[in-house]
Amino acid sequence: MRVAIFRVFLALLLMLGVGGPMLARQQVFAQTSPAASVSQSDRLAALEKQTATNATAIAAAQSSGDNAWMLVSAALVLMMSGPGLALFYGGLVRKKNVLGTMMQTFAMMALVTVLWALVSYSLAFGEGNAFIGGFHNMFLHGVELAPDPAYAATIPLQTFMIYQLMFAIITPALITGAFAERMKFSSMLVFMTLWTLVIYSPMAHMVWGKGGLLNAAQGGRIPCLDFAGGTVVHVTSGVSALVTAIFLGKRLGYPREPMPPHSVVLSFVGACMLWVGWFGFNAGSALSAGTLATSAFVTTHFAAAAAAIGWIAAEWIRQGKPSALGAISGAVAGLVAITPAAGFVTPISALWIGLIAGCFCYFMVVKIKVWFGYDDSLDAFGVHGAGGTLGAILTGVFANSAINPILGAGKAIGLLEGNWRQLIHQIGGVAIAWSISIVGTLIILFVVDKTMGLRVSEEEERDGLDLSQHGEEGYDWAH
Amino acid sequence: MQKIEAVIQPSKLDAVKDALVEIGVDGMTILEARGHGRQKGHTEVYRGREYSVDLLPKIKVEIVVTDEMVDDAVNAIISAARTGTIGDGKIFISKIDEAIRIRNDERGEIAL
Numbered sequence: 211m212r213v214a215i216f217r218v219f220l221a222l223l224l225m226l227g228v229g230g231p232m233l234a235r236q237q238v239f240a241q242t243s244p245a246a247s248v249s250q251s252d253r254l255a256a257l258e259k260q261t262a263t264n265a266t267a268i269a270a271a272q273s274s275g276d277n278a279w280m281l282v283s284a285a286l287v288l289m290m291s292g293p294g295l296a297l298f299y300g301g302l303v304r305k306k307n308v309l310g311t312m313m314q315t316f317a318m319m320a321l322v323t324v325l326w327a328l329v330s331y332s333l334a335f336g337e338g339n340a341f342i343g344g345f346h347n348m349f350l351h352g353v354e355l356a357p358d359p360a361y362a363a364t365i366p367l368q369t370f371m372i373y374q375l376m377f378a379i380i381t382p383a384l385i386t387g388a389f390a391e392r393m394k395f396s397s398m399l400v401f402m403t404l405w406t407l408v409i410y411s412p413m414a415h416m417v418w419g420k421g422g423l424l425n426a427a428q429g430g431r432i433p434c435l436d437f438a439g440g441t442v443v444h445v446t447s448g449v450s451a452l453v454t455a456i457f458l459g460k461r462l463g464y465p466r467e468p469m470p471p472h473s474v475v476l477s478f479v480g481a482c483m484l485w486v487g488w489f490g491f492n493a494g495s496a497l498s499a500g501t502l503a504t505s506a507f508v509t510t511h512f513a514a515a516a517a518a519i520g521w522i523a524a525e526w527i528r529q530g531k532p533s534a535l536g537a538i539s540g541a542v543a544g545l546v547a548i549t550p551a552a553g554f555v556t557p558i559s560a561l562w563i564g565l566i567a568g569c570f571c572y573f574m575v576v577k578i579k580v581w582f583g584y585d586d587s588l589d590a591f592g593v594h595g596a597g598g599t600l601g602a603i604l605t606g607v608f609a610n611s612a613i614n615p616i617l618g619a620g621k622a623i624g625l626l627e628g629n630w631r632q633l634i635h636q637i638g639g640v641a642i643a644w645s646i647s648i649v650g651t652l653i654i655l656f657v658v659d660k661t662m663g664l665r666v667s668e669e670e671e672r673d674g675l676d677l678s679q680h681g682e683e684g685y686d687w688a689h
Numbered sequence: 690m691q692k693i694e695a696v697i698q699p700s701k702l703d704a705v706k707d708a709l710v711e712i713g714v715d716g717m718t719i720l721e722a723r724g725h726g727r728q729k730g731h732t733e734v735y736r737g738r739e740y741s742v743d744l745l746p747k748i749k750v751e752i753v754v755t756d757e758m759v760d761d762a763v764n765a766i767i768s769a770a771r772t773g774t775i776g777d778g779k780i781f782i783s784k785i786d787e788a789i790r791i792r793n794d795e796r797g798e799i800a801l
Contacts, residue, residue, distance in 0.1 A: 468741075470740045471735055533735070535735055535736060536736070572737075575736050576736060577737070580737070589736060
C-alpha cells in the first residue's frame with residue numbers, strides 16, 4: 211500500500227516537472243504574440259539565422275558521426291596487424307621462431323608509425339606530381355584537425371592521416387610471411403624502412419593521393435578502381451614477398467625437412483581477428499559512416515564467407531578432408547580479393563569474387579608454389595599477391611554504377627555493365643603495382659644484402675630467430 | 690620386485706590409474722611421451738603439403754610391484770587400456786634389484 215502511494219506521488223511529481231515548464235511556455239507565448247509587431251524582414255532574417263544554425267548543427271552531427279566510425283575503423287585496422295596478423299603468422303612457423311615472427315609485425319607498428327610522422331605520410335598524401343607526394347607535410351606540418359575536402363570533407367585531417375597510417379603498417383607486415391624464419395632483424399628494419407619510402411608511399415600516392423596517376427576519384431590519367439587497397443596494399447606486399455622469398459632463398463632443409471605450423475590454434479584466432487578488423491579496413495575506406503560504408507561492410511563479409519567455402523571445397527575434393535587452416539586461409543584470400551572491390555560491387559558479386567578467390571588462391575598455394583619451388587614460407591604471395599591481383603581485375607568486371615557512381619552519374623563502370631575500358635585500366639594499375647614492387651624490392655634487397663647481409667647465419671637459423679635475434683623463447687617448457 | 694612400464698593412449702590414463710589403485714598399487718610415475726610402434730604414425734596436410742607425423746603423443750606409466758602382484762597389475766592395465774585398435778601401446782616388464790625410500794632409508798619391498 212505504502213509503495214503504491216509512493217508511486218502515485220512520484221508520478222505526480224514527474225507530471226509537474228514536465229508539464230510545469232510547458233504551461234509556463236504557453237503563458238509566455240500568449241503574452242508575447244499579441245505584442246508581436248515585428249516586420250517581415252526581421253522575421254526573414256531570424257529565419258535565415260535559424261537555417262544557418264541548423265546547417266552548422268547538421269554538419270557538426272555528420273562530422274562527429276563520421277569521425278566516430280573512422281576512429282573505430284583505424285583501431286580495427288591496427289588490430290589486424292597486432293595481434294591479428296602476428297598471431298596468424300606466428301602460429302604458422304615452427305615454435306623456435308614464434309616470437310621472431312610476431313616481433314617482425316609488431317616492429318612495423320612502431321617503425322612505420324615514426325616514419326609516417328617524419329616523412330612517409332607527406333610522400334604518400336602530400337601535394338606532389340602524379341607519382342609521388344612532396345615534402346610539404348613532413349613532420350606532419352599542416353596536418354591539422356580541420357578536414358581536407360580533397361580527401362574527406364567530414365573528418366579531421368588527422369583522423370584521415372592516422373587511418374591511412376594503419377594501412378601503411380600492415381602492408382610491410384604482410385611481406386614478413388615470405389621471408390619468415392630466416393631474415394636478420396636488423397636488416398629487416400632497414401629493408402622495411404626503404405620499402406615504405408620507395409614502394410608504399412608512391413603507390414599510395416598514385417592510387418589515393420591528390421593528382422595521383424591512378425586516382426579514379428580525382429581524375430587520374432589511368433582511373434584504377436581500388437576501394438581499400440587491393441593494389442596499394444595486397445599486390446605490392448604480395449609481389450614484393452615473392453621477390454624477397456626468391457632473393458633470400460629457401461629455409462635450411464626446405465622442402466626436405468618437415469616444417470608444419472606449430473600452432474594452427476594461434477593462426478585460427480589471428481585469422482578471425484583479421485576478418486573482424488577487415489570491416490574497418492574496407493568499410494572504413496568509405497571515409498564516412500554512410501551508405502557506402504554499409505555497402506563495403508556487407509560485401510567484405512560475403513566475400514570472406516564464400517572464399518572460405520571455396521578453399522575448403524577444393525581441399526575436400528582434392529585431399530579428402532576440409533582443414534581448419536584451409537578454412538581460415540580461404541577467408542583471408544576472400545578478404546584480400548574483395549578489398550579493391552568492396553565499395554563498388556553488389557553483395558551477390560561479392561559472393562562470386564570470394565568463391566573465385568578461394569579456389570584460385572588454393573591452387574596458387576598448393577600447386578603453383580610447388581611447381582616453381584620457391585619458399586614463400588607463409589604464402590604471402592599465394593594469398594595476398596595472387597588474391598590482390600585477382601581482386602583488382604575482378605573489380606573491373608563487377609563494379610556497378612548503382613552502388614558507387616564514381617565515374618559520374620549514370621556512367622557504366624564495370625565490364626558487366628559494358629565498360630570494357632575499366633578492365634584495361636584495372637590491368638594497367640595492377641601492372642604498375644607489379645613493376646614498382648619487383649624493381650623497387652630487388653634494388654632494396656640488393657643494397658641491404660651487400661651492406662649488412664639479409665640472412666641469419668646457418669647456426670642462428672637452426673637455433674631459431676627467438677633465441678638468435680631476440681635472446682628469448684616463446685614457450686618455456688622447463689618451468 | 691619388478692618394474693612394469695606401460696605405454697598407453699593418453700585418453701586411457703585415468704582408467705589405467707583407477708584400475709591399478711583398485712588392485713592395491715600404491716605408487717606410480719606418469720610420463721608424457723612421444724613414440725610409435727609398427728603403424729609409424731600418420732600423415733597431416735597443411736596447405737597441400739603432407740607431413741608424416743611418426744611420433745605420436747603417448748603416456749608412459751611406470752610402476753614397481755612385488756613379484757606376486759605383477760600378473761594382476763598387467764591384467765589391470767590391459768583391461769583398462771585396450772580399445773582394440775592400432776596404437777593401444779605396449780607393456781614392458783623388467784627385474785628391479787633394489788628399492789629405497791629416500792625419507793627413511795627403508796629398503797626392499799617395504800619401500801614400495
